[in-house]
Amino acid sequence: QSVLTQPPSVSAAPGQKVTISCSGSSSNIGNNYVSWYQQFPGTAPKLLIYENNKRPSGIPDRFSASKSGTSATLGITGLQTGDEADYYCGTWDSSLSAGVFGGGTKLTVL
Amino acid sequence: QVQLQESGPGLVKPSETLSLTCTVSGGSVSTVSDYYWSWIRQPPGRGLEWIGNIYYSGRTSYNPSLKSRVTISLDTSKNQFSLKLSSVSASDTAMYYCARGTIAVAGTWGQGTLVIVSS
Numbered sequence: 001q002s003v004l005t006q007p008p009s010v011s012a013a014p015g016q017k018v019t020i021s022c023s024g025s026s027s028n029i030g031n032n033y034v035s036w037y038q039q040f041p042g043t044a045p046k047l048l049i050y051e052n053n054k055r056p057s058g059i060p061d062r063f064s065a066s067k068s069g070t071s072a073t074l075g076i077t078g079l080q081t082g083d084e085a086d087y088y089c090g091t092w093d094s095s096l097s098a099g100v101f102g103g104g105t106k107l108t109v110l
Numbered sequence: 111q112v113q114l115q116e117s118g119p120g121l122v123k124p125s126e127t128l129s130l131t132c133t134v135s136g137g138s139v140s141t142v143s144d145y146y147w148s149w150i151r152q153p154p155g156r157g158l159e160w161i162g163n164i165y166y167s168g169r170t171s172y173n174p175s176l177k178s179r180v181t182i183s184l185d186t187s188k189n190q191f192s193l194k195l196s197s198v199s200a201s202d203t204a205m206y207y208c209a210r211g212t213i214a215v216a217g218t219w220g221q222g223t224l225v226i227v228s229s
Contacts, residue, residue, distance in 0.1 A: 090214065090216070099150075099173075
């Protein structure tokens with residue numbers, strides 16, 4: 001059971017927009033920055049978003065994110081088949097004094 | 111640009127200690143900075159689990175569920191950091207990643223190394 005809650009899967013058609021939610025509590029998302037990771041099968045995760053809504057160099061602006069209260073959302077616009085991957089949210093939990101991740105969401109581009 | 115590479119045995123017997131090393135290039139584990147050096151694992155077909163991290167000063171933080179069995183340390187002479195996980199069982203079988211980032215962000219990852227716990 002992950003500390004952060006994500007939907008197991010989401011799907012959308014090419015060119016459309018999809019959002020992935022990440023729900024936590026005041027001890028984690030509510031009071032700490034959220035990051036998002038993209039993972040293709042057989043490869044290491046890659047940082048997509050940090051500090052709630054910032055993109056590392058090289059990440060296209062089709063990827064965006066926001067945080068409100070104890071929840072965060074990743075949005076992907078102009079979906080491409082190459083976006084099919086697993087997506088994870090992560091943050092620090094101040095009560096646990098530990099990093100925590102969501103269970104991951106599998107994105108299918110139909 | 112910093113690169114990380116995990117190394118260690120791919121097979122560990124139950125009840126023994128898992129030992130992995132992460133070699134860092136293009137950066138220093140001992141430089142005063144905001145970077146933390148982390149270990150994260152992923153059991154086959156499952157999600158990510160944060161194991162712990164270490165700061166350049168040697169200060170560590172561990173996942174409470176693993177804390178009694180985990181030790182993360184720095185070897186500044188070799189520009190490496192390491193993970194030791196004692197009393198392993200089959201549930202510790204996973205891909206183990208090392209990473210660099212801030213306290214709760216893994217910005218740069220190694221490619222990962224698969225560790226199987228089996229007799």
